[in-house]
Amino acid sequence: MKLNDNFNNLNNSYLFSTIARKVTEYQKHNPEKRIIKLGIGDVTLPLCESVINAMRNSLNEMSEAATFRGYAPEQGYEFLRSAVQKYYTKYSVQLELNEIFISDGAKSDLANILDLFDADNTVLIPDPVYPVYVDTNIMNGRKIIYMDANRNNGFLPLPDYTVHADIIYLCSPNNPTGALYNKEQLKMWVDYALECDAVILFDAAYESFISSENFPHSIYEIAEAYKCAIEFCSLSKTAGFTGVRCGYTIVPNCTHLNNMWLRRQTTKFNGVSYMVQRGAQAVFSESGQQEIQLMIEYYKNNAKIISSALDSMGIYYTGGVNSPYIWMQCPYEMDSWKFFDYMLDQANVVGTPGDGFGKNGKKHFRLTAFGNSEDTIEAINRIKSSI
């Protein structure tokens, strides 16, 4: 039996597992130190009341034969797909119900969508980048071209027509840089994709953090994107669902991809937990929207605390507005893993070394706004006095 040799081309371990291991090691040798984690983008606020209530009710249903639910539709219950459909109209995007697929999170679908494409496609990926885009394509043996995101372009690369791409990854608001494309810039990408006959895999996991006007929440706010883009969204950051697991993926009807994705999902997936889907539905209710808005404001306030501190220290960064991420330049030209170790040791603060996101991250460091406010303030004070 032959193994998939492409796995040999992967780094030894996944970025966040490496960080977790380093932190565990440090804590083991320094049990008295209180480590503050502003590294992995994990939320800290509890689920909001509407979500808890909806899930509690669904548990009652599951405990009675008359209301018990077995297998769900693989593409998600209509009650949740309708809620997503309605949510999109806020941004003047009209979707058909069958274009909406409920997932157990954007990570799974961003990875699994690659089942639809031949291994012989050229993939265009920004650098720095969420490692999942890279690793999943390496596992399939696809050719990857990186596009540089750096200080020169404000970490927002634009299309280069001398390069041909088949599959294009965009993430806006960006992970890890927090940078955000405006409508004109996104339109340039859509035009380029149509010219190349490429597909855009648009990661909108952080769209709910956008509050400035004139920045698209969905790539379908550019009308032509409907012909060439798949959009991935998640309730992980929007509603604190990192441990609950629910997201949604939009695959427009006007491509073959919709049918293929339906076939993929009905064959290789069995739908999302009923209770989770009821919880997700509640996120889109009126009360749910109000409650999650308070959570988002809370995190955005943390982002402001961090970015203001960096401002006062004169450190360059992107993000921090319309985004839960702050992407800072490491001080003293320090290497990012060196800065990671330095921060862990000197400030007992965990961030994410930019190097883990690509070569353009070698001198950068990602901080997240998902901690609690007290910890964020303390972390910032510790950082200030360490550098």
Next chain:
Amino acid sequence: MKLNDNFNNLNNSYLFSTIARKVTEYQKHNPEKRIIKLGIGDVTLPLCESVINAMRNSLNEMSEAATFRGYAPEQGYEFLRSAVQKYYTKYSVQLELNEIFISDGAKSDLANILDLFDADNTVLIPDPVYPVYVDTNIMNGRKIIYMDANRNNGFLPLPDYTVHADIIYLCSPNNPTGALYNKEQLKMWVDYALECDAVILFDAAYESFISSENFPHSIYEIAEAYKCAIEFCSLSKTAGFTGVRCGYTIVPNCTHLNNMWLRRQTTKFNGVSYMVQRGAQAVFSESGQQEIQLMIEYYKNNAKIISSALDSMGIYYTGGVNSPYIWMQCPYEMDSWKFFDYMLDQANVVGTPGDGFGKNGKKHFRLTAFGNSEDTIEAINRIKSSI
């Protein structure tokens, strides 16, 4: 951009979607008819008390900042993996914790495990078979060899050393036939796999229905299987989790596959919902085991109702003991889709046409024991008076 052309080699739609469409159509034209579904293997009893209580408690935790949980380990929480580990000792199987991976169901993992193997492998699949094994390999363009399961071998094919295989699918108790390998027969498969340097993908989703002595619940009851087999199990049928979504996959350490699967899961999956994992843990508690045993007995009683009726009609079948499935020969040499339509129309009973499971199913029909008892009795009476 090039699509994955292997999708063109798939049947137009997934078996159970086709059935669902036919039933919806019939119901639309015959709204007054009460259809009884003994088709798809979906459970009908509500979740047991221990599971409901555990999930309710976990919801309380998720509603408070102090006890809230974000991202879970991709391979599952240790509390659940420990519970699975302990469960296996019942069958004298000793597993390391890192060999146990929590999944959102056996279907996902049975499909996703193929990421670890090269497309250039020969796959040996019994016919009739759960369609997921076939379709997922077609999507990857792998060569498939079918092994005939039929009346001659009691629907339990054994190794043929003149055939070389790299990946071997076994399911025992079998879906769709309900047939069950004994220890000696499974050992023949393990010996053959070792001889071929093949991997066995062992689907144990129905193991909890085994009550007869001397039939293995786990393939690891054959010691050498540890070197060549991956086992997939699910709480869907064991504890009524079809709509809850939780299973577990065993990938032994002594192969490269354990590391590869960990890398696959940490990269392409983000773990199972915390509440679901707490519910699953409760299944393995003392009270949980007692409660699910009652559910299993209930379904097994349905199986007995069906099989006794077939006995009285002199119809050949397999399964019905140690299995929730009854695999019957269609009467009057009828074709299975014809019998499906006939049953839907004349008895308003939905079963699964054997043809959907492969060529050896063309004259067979699968009934499941997962209905409620009253419906099962009524369905059997209707079937009796229609044929």
